[in-house]
Amino acid sequence: MAALEILCSVAVVFILFYYYVTRNYNFWKQRHVAGPEPMFPFGNFKEITFGQLPIGILIKQYYDQFKGEPMVGIFVRSLPTLIVRDPELVKDVLIKDFTSFPNRGIHYNTKVDPLSENLFMLKETKWRPLRRKLTPVFTSGKLKQMFYLLLECGDVFEKYLDHLSEKNEPIECRDITAKFTTEVIGTCAFGLKTDAIADDNSEFRKMGIRVFSTSFMKTLQFILRQSMPWLYNILGKCMADWVVIDFFTKSIKDTIEHRKQNNIVRHDFIDLLIDMKEHSDNMSDVDVTDNLIAAQAFIFFVAGFETSSTTMSNALYELALNQDIQDKLRQEIKEEIMKNNGELTYEAVKDMKYLHMVFQETLRKYPPATVMFRVVNQPYTFRGTNVTIPKDHRVIIPIYGLHHDPEVYPSPETFDPERFTAENVKARHPMYFIPFSDGPRNCIGERFAVYQTKVGLIKVLINHKVDVCEKTKIPYEFNTRAFILTPKDGIYLKFSKLSA
Ligand code: HEM
Numbered sequence: 001m002a003a004l005e006i007l008c009s010v011a012v013v014f015i016l017f018y019y020y021v022t023r024n025y026n027f028w029k030q031r032h033v034a035g036p037e038p039m040f041p042f043g044n045f046k047e048i049t050f051g052q053l054p055i056g057i058l059i060k061q062y063y064d065q066f067k068g069e070p071m072v073g074i075f076v077r078s079l080p081t082l083i084v085r086d087p088e089l090v091k092d093v094l095i096k097d098f099t100s101f102p103n104r105g106i107h108y109n110t111k112v113d114p115l116s117e118n119l120f121m122l123k124e125t126k127w128r129p130l131r132r133k134l135t136p137v138f139t140s141g142k143l144k145q146m147f148y149l150l151l152e153c154g155d156v157f158e159k160y161l162d163h164l165s166e167k168n169e170p171i172e173c174r175d176i177t178a179k180f181t182t183e184v185i186g187t188c189a190f191g192l193k194t195d196a197i198a199d200d201n202s203e204f205r206k207m208g209i210r211v212f213s214t215s216f217m218k219t220l221q222f223i224l225r226q227s228m229p230w231l232y233n234i235l236g237k238c239m240a241d242w243v244v245i246d247f248f249t250k251s252i253k254d255t256i257e258h259r260k261q262n263n264i265v266r267h268d269f270i271d272l273l274i275d276m277k278e279h280s281d282n283m284s285d286v287d288v289t290d291n292l293i294a295a296q297a298f299i300f301f302v303a304g305f306e307t308s309s310t311t312m313s314n315a316l317y318e319l320a321l322n323q324d325i326q327d328k329l330r331q332e333i334k335e336e337i338m339k340n341n342g343e344l345t346y347e348a349v350k351d352m353k354y355l356h357m358v359f360q361e362t363l364r365k366y367p368p369a370t371v372m373f374r375v376v377n378q379p380y381t382f383r384g385t386n387v388t389i390p391k392d393h394r395v396i397i398p399i400y401g402l403h404h405d406p407e408v409y410p411s412p413e414t415f416d417p418e419r420f421t422a423e424n425v426k427a428r429h430p431m432y433f434i435p436f437s438d439g440p441r442n443c444i445g446e447r448f449a450v451y452q453t454k455v456g457l458i459k460v461l462i463n464h465k466v467d468v469c470e471k472t473k474i475p476y477e478f479n480t481r482a483f484i485l486t487p488k489d490g491i492y493l494k495f496s497k498l499s500a
Contacts, residue, residue, distance in 0.1 A: 017041075018040060018041075020078070021040060021041045021077065021078045022038075022040055022078070023078070024075070024078055024079070024080050025038050025043075025075065025078075027073070027075075027080040028073025028074075028080060031073070031386075031387050031388070032386070032387070033069075033071055033072070033073035033082070033387055034066050034069045034072060034073065035062070035066070035072050035073035035074050036062060036065065036072075036074060038074075038075040041077065041078075042077060043074065043075025043076055043077045043078060043079070044062070044074040044075050044076070045058075045074075045075070045076050045077055049077075051480050051481045052480055053480055054370060054478050054479070054480055054482070054485055055370060055371055055483070056367070056370020056371050056398070056399065056400035056401075056485060057370070057400065057478065059083060059370070059371050059396060059398045059400065059401055060370075060398060060400045060401040060404060062074060062083055062398075062401075063083060063085060063398045063401030063402075063405075064401070066085065069085055070084075070085055070086035070089055070382070070384075070385060071083060071084050071085055071086065071089065071382065071385075071387065072085060076394070077227075079394065080389075080393060081393070081394045081395070081396055082389060082393070082394070082395045082396065083395075083396045083398050083401075084382075084395050084396070084397055084398070085398065085401070087402070087429040087430075087431035087432060088383070088429075088431075089382055089383065090397055090402070090431040090434075091430075091431050091438075092382070092383055093374055093395055093397065094374075094397065094431075094434075094437060094438045094439035094441075094442075095438055095439040095440075097380070098439050098440050098441070100376050100377060100378055100380045101374040101375070101376055101377070101380075101395070102123075102124040102127070102128075102377065102440075102441065103123050103124055103127075103374065103375050103377065104120070104121075104372075104373050104374060104375065104441075105373055105374070105375030105394055106120075106121050106225075106226070106373075107225050107226060107229040107232065108121040108122075108225075109229075109232065109233050109236060110291075111233075111237070112232065112233060112236035112237045112240060113236065113237075113240045113245065114245060114249065114291050114294075114295065115244075115245055115248060115249070115294065115295045115298045115299075116295070117291065117292055117295040118295040118296055118298060118299035119131060119134060119296060119299055119444065120299050120303060121299075124377070126286050127441075129286050130286055130292075130296075131440070131441075131444070133276050133280075134276070134296065134444060135444065136272070137269060137272040137273075137276075137444075138444055138445060138446075138447055138448060139447075140447060142267070142272065143346075143447055143448060143451060144346050145267040146188055146267055146268055147345075147346045147451070149184070149187050149188055149266075149268060150184060150188075150451060150452060150455045151344065151455065152187070153180065153183045153184045153187055153197070153455075154180075154344075154455045154456065154458070154459045155459075156183065156197050156198065157176075157179075157180045157183070157197055157456065157459050157460075158459045158462075158463070160176070160179075160197050160198060161176070161459070161460060161463075161464060161495060162463070162497065164176070164495065165464055165495040165496060165497050166497070168494075170469045170470070170471040170472075170492040170493065170494055171492065171493055171494070171495050172490040172491065172492055173312075173313040173316050173317065173490070173491040173492070173493055174309065174310070174313045174486070174487065174490050174491055175490065177308075177309040177310075177312040177313045177316075177456060178205070178208060178305065178306065178309040179196045179197045179202075179205060180196075180197060180309065180312070180456050180459075181304070181305040181306075181308045181309040181312070181452060181456070182194060182196035182202070182204050182205050182208050182305050182309075183195075183196040183197050183204075184305075184308075184452050184456075185300060185301050185304045185305045185452075186204045186301070187268070188268045188269050188300075188448075189268070189269045189270070189297045189300040189301050189304070190204075190251050190252060190255055190270065190297055190301070191255045191259065191266055191268050191269075191270040191271075192204075192251065192255060196208075203247065207243075207244055207247050207248070208301075208305055208306070210241065210243070210244055211241075211244055211302055212306050212482070212484075214479075214481045214482060217239055219481075220239065221236065221239045221240070224236070224239075248294060248297070248298045248301070249291070249294045252270075252290075252293060252294040252297045252298070253290050253294060255270055256270065256273075256274060256290065256293065259271070259274065260274070269297060269300060270297070273293045273296060273297060274293075276288060276293070277290075277293060300445065303443075303445060304445050304448065304449065304452075306368070306484055306486075307368040307369070307449065307484060308449050308452050308453045308456075310366070310368050310484060310485070310486050311359075311362055311363060311366070311368060311449075311453050312453050312456045312457060312460075313487075313491045314362050314365070314366040314491075315358060315359065315362040315453075315457055316457070316460065316466050316491070316493060317472075317476070317491050317493065318358075318361075318362060318365070318415040319358070319461070319466055320466045320467050320468045320472070320493050320494075321415070321468060321474065322415055323467075325358065325415070325417060326461070326465070326466065328354060329354055329355060329358055329461060330461050330462070332352055332353070332354045332355060333352060333355065333458050333461060333462055334462070336348045336349075336351050336352050337462075339351075344455070344458060346451075349451060349454050349455065349458070352454070352458075354417065355454055355457070355458070356420070356454075357417035357418070357419075357420040357421070358417045358457075359450065359453060359454060359457075360417070360419075360420040360433070361415060361416060361417040361419055361420055362415075363433075363435035364403045364409065364419065364420075364433060364435070365403070365404075365412070365413070365415060366485055367399045367400055367403055367435040367485065368435070368484045368485055368486075369399060369435070369437075369484065369485075370398075370399055370400035370485050371396050371397060371398055371399055371400065372396070372397040372399060372437055373394060373395070373396060373397075374394070374395050374397070375392060375393070375394050375395075376389055376390075376391060376392070376393055376394075376395065377391060377392075378391050379391055397434070397437070399434055399435065399437075400485070402431065402432050402433075402434065403432070403433065403435075405432065408428060408429075408432045409432075413475075436449070460495070463497060463498055464495045464496060464497055464498060465495070465496045465498055466493050466494070466495055467493065467494040467495075467496065468493060468494070469492060469493060469494040471492035472491070472492050472493060473487075473489065473491075473492075476488070476489070476491065477489070
C-alpha cells in the first residue's frame with residue numbers, strides 16, 4: 001500500500017512538473033512564428049544543458065534551419081525565446097527601438113557578489129548614467145594618450161617571443177596571447193605591473209585563468225541566478241568565488257589609495273575612474289563608491305582580456321594556415337612603420353588597412369561573443385509583422401549565425417580578408433557584421449580591443465614567421481562549455497625568428 005502511495009505521489013509530482021515546464025510550448029505556434037519542436041524538459045536547449053555544443057553554434061543551427069524566416073521561436077527549457085534573423089529587425093532591437101530593449105536580463109545582487117555592480121550587468125536606470133560617464137574613457141583621444149602603455153606591454157611581449165622562439169618548440173598561442181592581454185588590461189585598468197608575460201606565477205594571470213575556468217559550481221550558480229533569482233539571493237554568497245572578488249577589490253582600492261597619496265597620473269583607466277568619482281555629478285541615483293569603481297575595473301579586465309587574446313590566437317592560426325595572407329600583412333606592417341620613421345605609432349596602426357581587414361575577417365569567422373541577449377521592457381510588435389512579444393520576454397541576436405550566413409558570406413568557413421574591402425563592406429547590410437554589437441549598449445571597449453589586438457599581432461609578425469606544426473589541430477574543435485567561443489584545446493603553432 002505504502003509503495004502504491006509513493007508511486008502515485010511520484011506520478012503526481014512528475015505530471016505537475018511536466019505541466020509546469022510544457023505550459024508555454026504553444027507560445028510560438030499561437031503567434032505563427034516558425035521554430036523547432038521543443039522537447040521536454042529541455043525545450044530546444046538540450047545540447048546546451050549537456051554541454052554538447054557552444055551556444056552560438058546551436059543557435060546557428062536554428063538560424064540555418066529556418067532560412068527565409070524573419071525570426072525563429074525556440075524554448076530555452078520552458079522559456080519562450082525569439083531568435084531575430086532578419087537584419088532589419090536586428091537593427092530595430094539594437095538601435096532603432098533600443099528603448100524597448102535596454103537590458104540583457106542578467107540577474108545580479110551586489111550583496112551576493114559586490115563586483116556584479118558593473119556596466120555589463122546593470123539594469124537601465126543605473127546603467128544609463130554610468131555608461132554616459134564611462135564613454136569618454138574610451139574616446140580615440142584617451143586611447144591615444146594610453147597608447148604608450150600598449151607599446152610598453154608590446155615590447156615586453158616581443159622580447160618574450162624572441163626568447164620562446166629560440167627553443168624551437170610548438171608554442172601554445174592562447175596562453176601567450178592571454179599573457180599579453182592580461183598585462184595590457186592589468187596595466188591600463190588596474191595601473192599595475194602584472195608581470196603576466198614573464199612570470200608564470202603572476203597573480204593576475206592566475207586570476208584570469210580562474211575567472212574563465214568552467215566548473216560545476218559555476219554552472220550551478222549561473223542556472224540558479226537566471227532561473228531562480230530568489231534562491232540565488234539566499235545561496236549565491238556561498239557559491240561566489242571570494243578569492244577572485246577579494247583580489248580584484250583589494251587591488252583596485254590599493255591602487256587608488258597609492259595614486260592619491262603620491263599624486264601619480266598615468267592617463268589610464270584608473271585615472272579616469274578616479275576622475276569619475278571626484279566629479280560624480282549627473283549620476284542621478286548612482287552612488288559612486290570605491291566598490292562601484294572596482295566593479296568597473298573588474299569588468300574591463302573580464303570583458304577585455306579573453307576576448308582580445310582569443311581573437312589574436314585565431315588570427316595567428318589563420319595566418320599560419322594562409323601564408324600568402326601572412327606575407328602580405330607583414331609587408332604592410334613593415335611599410336607603415338617605415339613611413340613613420342621606423343616607429344610604431346597610433347597613426348601607423350590606424351593606417352594599416354590590410355591589418356584591419358584581417359582583424360575583421362577573424363572576428364567574422366570567430367566572434368568571441370556568439371550570441372547576445374536582450375529582454376523587452378514593454379509589449380513589443382516587430383516591424384512589418386503581427387508578432388507581439390509580452391514584457392520581460394527574451395530575444396537572441398545570433399551573431400555567429402549572421403556571420404556565417406552562406407548567402408552573405410559564400411563559403412563561410414574560408415578565411416578571406418577580401419570580404420572586408422570598402423566595396424564589399426558597403427554592399428552588405430551592416431548587421432551581418434556585429435562582433436562588438438551595435439547601438440547604445442554595444443561594446444564600450446571596442447576601440448581599445450582593436451588597438452590592443454593589433455599591437456599584439458604586429459609585435460608577433462614583425463620579426464616572426466608563424467607556421468602550423470605537428471601539434472596544430474586543423475580544423476580545431478570548440479570548447480562546448482565556455483560562454484566565449486574558444487578552442488577546446490590550445491592552438492599550437494611554430495614561431496621562427498626572421499632575419500633582420
Ligand atoms: C575582441 C574583443 C572584444 C569583443 C569581440 C567584444 C564584444 C562585446 C560584445 C558583443 C558585447 C555585448 C554588446 C551587446 O550586448 O550589445 C560587449 C560588451 C562589453 N564589452 Fe566588449 N568586447 C571586446 C573587448 C572588450 C574590451 C577590451 C573591453 C574593455 C576594456 C570591453 C568591455 C565591454 C563592456 C564593459 C561591455 C558592456 C557594455 C555595456 O553594457 O554598456 N570589451 N563586448
